[in-house]
Amino acid sequence: MVGLTSCWKNKDAAQIDLNISLLWNGQEVSITDTVTYQGSMPLRLEKFKTYIDNISIRDTDGNWISSGSIDLIEFMPSNEVTVAEFAATEMRRGLEIDALKFGIGVPSEINFMDNAPINFDNDHPLGVIGGAGMYWTWETGYIFSKFEGKIALAEGEDFTIPFAFHTGLDELYREVVFELNSSVVIAAEEQHSFDITLDLAQTISSTDDELDLINNGITHTLNNLELAERYVNLLEDAWEIDQ
């Protein structure tokens, strides 16, 4: 597992790092790995990329405190770190928190801004270069997340069947909430890390729903809204915090 060095911009603030790893049915995996789909079919993981929006923490009185962060993470090929800072004014004496959350997607007020990417610096996650390939221009604004791969029908055969989930639209913005097993004190001038996992197998199959990647495994949201919605619902539940 390769960690990325986070950039702590404001040393007065409290910083939270989310160290995110990929799993497939509970086993650590990387993009490019081949896993097994439906018990026998090789499935190659090719891309997972998503916006992580507004990492927030909840104090023990139930108040949510937003960082206003937004990051675009892409697994190249293994784990990723995304970072949020909370202003020192909120954290000076230390704040006991019992939950954290983030959004998967781009906030509505930005998503439908006219020509949104040109309003950001090029290397900003929402900019033309920093958000390369994550903007549709028309109708749906930003692509919130991408998950792509290919399936072979049997061991030893070529990977010929593509699947791809490109999600967008305000109504498909999802929040992932982690209730902490035990509260944690976050304080100014301190850096805290949480280990998060995303089980990609659960984004296509859970006890609630199972997607058919062979016959209906491609969506760009508007062209297959029903599938996109099922996928983001699964994606929302596929994250866990290791605490």
Added chain:
Amino acid sequence: MLGKLTNKINTAIILALLFIPGCDCCKEPPFEATPYELEIPSLFPPMDIPADNPMTVEGVELGRHLFWEKGLSLDYTISCGSCHAPDASFSDPDQFSDGVNGAIGTRNASAIINLGWSNTFFWDGRALTLEDQVRDPVEHPLEMNVAWEVVEDRLQNDDFSVDYPQMFWDAFGEEVITEDLAVKAIAQFMRTMISSDSKFDRFKRGETSLTDIESMGYQLFLREGGDPENVPGGEFGADCFHCHGEAGLQFSDYLFHNNGLDASFENDPGRFDVTGWPLDSGLFKTPTLRNVALSAPFMHDGRFETLEEVIEHYNSGGVPSSTIDTFMKYTTGGLQLAPVQKEALIAFLHTLTDTTFTNNPDFQDPF
């Protein structure tokens, strides 16, 4: 006699005083280049200019001369402009470019257009700055094939039709010509090569409208490909937008894709040669579609001579391979575009033609 000698000594002292360092009246004028005011077109993103290479009028002018300077090749036969012809939107109309001594390149020379917004260069993205991109062809054995040390010496000492030492001084305030300064100047020039006056630009600015067939092509461009009977969500579109998105009106996602040209990549692994990542085998950078009607031939190896051939390739769905892009319709019979749809698509692509750019006198050969 003694009086004359005294007078001579006094004169010498006065003259010496006049030339004492620090005497304001004798200082060389301080170096001061003229800042270049780069105009960013409306609906375009900001352009990042490297802090160590601010643009100046003198730097851009020097860069233009160096871009067209054949002394940057081993045998003084080719310049950057030799493979980046203005009429072809500063690309090479030949499939592969001629280098010095009869050498032939292995990829088609890309169009130079709006590169100030790019963050990777060459078909495989091996250069991460425009400066590094400029550095490469001079020493490349299949291109200009000359050591930068030789070029530095030539520019410093040879008798060119322009006074390069003076131009470098004017641009950078440096008397010694270096590779670093030369590539900075050419990069400055290339950042000025902005296209923003195609019919489509004017349409987006509300200055004109598209014809019916152009408009039909634009809608196809933006629509999902495939027959919905075979492709979930298919809309009988042309699927161009996935890679040639309109963000910032650049018609490139600045990423790398395998668009289904070949079943294997032994001849040219593309992006894999840079990253060593198996999933990058056969991937090449998405080129802009600006001036695509002028910049034939197409693809990294220039295999297609016409837009019709390009459209037909995508219409076919491409050749399956281990890394083909998931959005090529290789498993479902291609895009299945009707002849009139292909015609419309090509009509739309022609709206991206900007001859104001290709004819801009500021970009032409000054020699």
